[in-house]
Every structure is written in structure tokens, then in C-alpha cells.
Amino acid sequence: MTLVSIVQTIWAISAAGLIVLVLLHSPKGDGLGGLGGQAQLFTSTKSAETTLNRVTWTLTVLFIGLTIVLSAKWLA
Template sequence: MLLTTILKVIWMVSAVGLTAMVLLHSPKGDGLGGLGGQAQLFTSTKSAETTLNRVTWTLTVLFMGLTVVLSAGWLDVAATAPTP
């Protein structure tokens, strides 16, 4: 029960953090030019944007992983299993 509560708190914090990270991203504005790859010629990747992308992806993986674990009920089954 305690593990489930801790994971739910981490899940909620990752949801809020992921929302904040997505809102912090600058709009790309590629339009249809992004389809052919021409937009890559004139842009440079900044260190701050790279870090922002890494944090966003980390929070995405954490959020999605915890969503699967918490919704599948795997922890509830382990907690209610009889001990020999």
C-alpha cells in the first residue's frame, strides 16, 4: 500500500513536470517546410534546448511507465498475495 502511494505521488509530480516542460518548449514554426528537411539547414541546437528535450523525454518515459504499472494493478496483486 505504501509503495503504491509513493508511486502515485511520483506519477502526479511527473505529470505536472511534463506539462511544464512542454509549455517551456519554443514553437518550431516549421510548417510544411519541415516535411522535406529544409528546416534543419537554418537551425542550430542550443544547449538549453537539448537539456529541455532530455528532461521532457525522461519525464515522458517515467509518466508512461508509471501509468502502465499503476493501471495494470500489478502492485495491488503483489500486496494481496498470501504469504506462506
């Protein structure tokens, strides 16, 4: 497995993760509460929403960065 294929795999996983995370966001700010229940992992809905936002932004930066690296063919 080459470095390019590893980066492409990470890029595809980040794309799929972004799709899921964007769909979890509620347009009214309900966030994870809109899935039919509260997130039991978090102490409040606000902390769940904050965590969801941070993970979404992290994956966004990763996805855009890997897109630039792959399109510029810096690894090939």
C-alpha cells in the first residue's frame, strides 16, 4: 500500500464523516437532540453541540488539506 493510497483512504473516510456530521446538525440548533433523544455521552445538549461543531470543523480542515495535497500530486 503506497502513501498515496493511504492518504486517499483517509480522504474518503473524512468525506464520509463530514456527510454524517453535517446531517447530524439541526437547522434549528437542536443538534443531536433531534435524533429522538438526548446524547447520554454528554452532560448537556450544549456540550454535545459544541463537540459536534469542533469535530465537524476538524474534519473539514483535514478534508480540504488532503484535497489540496492530492490534487497537487505532491505525494506522487
